[in-house]
Ligand SMILES: Nc1ncnc2c1ncn2[C@@H]1O[C@H](COP(=O)(O)OP(=O)(O)O)[C@@H](O)[C@H]1O
């Protein structure tokens with residue numbers, strides 16, 4: 001059977017709305033094997049165990065692109081990326097399904113083709129690009145509808161603390177509350193900040209990360225959907241951490257150096273919210289992988 005392993009992704013990174021994203025060391029896998037029936041799906045909530053399942057939809061899209069018939073499939077999901085928490089669970093499904101079809105037919109799709117197909121399904125490239133390539137990726141759609149992506153190394157001195165609340169925020173809702181227009185002044189602010197942030201993350205410059213990550217495009221609106229936003233931000237900042245809303249939330253990501261500060265932040269947040277999932281994670285540098293395997297792990 002085929003195993004596709006995909007990293008979770010943290011999109012936007014403050015000022016990079018819909019264009020900047022980071023792959024992190026939290027992984028989900030999906031296994032594809034032949035089946036006597038049309039489709040069997042396990043490892044996800046029952047409401048997704050049907051033909052509307054996003055992984056299956058992406059697999060079918062991959063077959064169409066490759067001009068291949070859709071095989072009878074058994075899909076087994078080993079999921080570690082929480083759903084609707086702003087860590088790219090939908091990107092996992094889309095990249096997992098497309099890459100599954102590519103591996104099934106051994107068709108050797110390029111990462112560029114994969115990114116183009118995945119972006120059309122997801123609607124924005126900021127999660128699917130790092131899910132495919134790893135590291136931090138900045139992407140945009142050019143005038144010919146091609147996706148251009150630029151790849152950044154993140155400095156090893158930084159650690160990422162993923163703070164996952166026990167409540168979800170739907171991406172659709174978090175997009176629907178955003179204004180439809182923005183001023184030239186705000187656009188200029190965002191461009192300057194985003195460029196500085198990319199360099200600061202490469203250099204591990206915590207002071208510049210802290211200044212440049214401050215967003216005016218989505219975070220002020222979306223923070224209203226996360227009741228614990230302000231208190232969590234204050235805890236992070238009291239130990240020299242910088243916090244942003246991961247994707248559309250509810251996860252909050254804290255960037256901090258490799259000192260004891262990270263441990264203090266985790267301890268304080270866990271003490272306040274024992275049922276939240278708070279983890280130290282690293283940057284994933286590989287992106288999605290595929291392998292033939294005999295066992296499900
Ligand atoms: N493990 C999974 N199994 C089936 N469907 C999933 C899984 N993970 C995510 N999805 C799909 O992705 C959607 C969540 O996407 P979205 O709201 O964008 O949140 P996220 O921030 O996690 O990407 C779900 O409604 C579902 O359609």
Ligand SMILES: N[C@@H](CCOP(=O)(O)O)C(=O)O
Nearest residue numbers: 011018086087088171247248
């Ligand atoms: N740029 C998108 C990113 C959504 O990421 P997700 O992980 O919440 O699906 C947005 O901000 O809407």
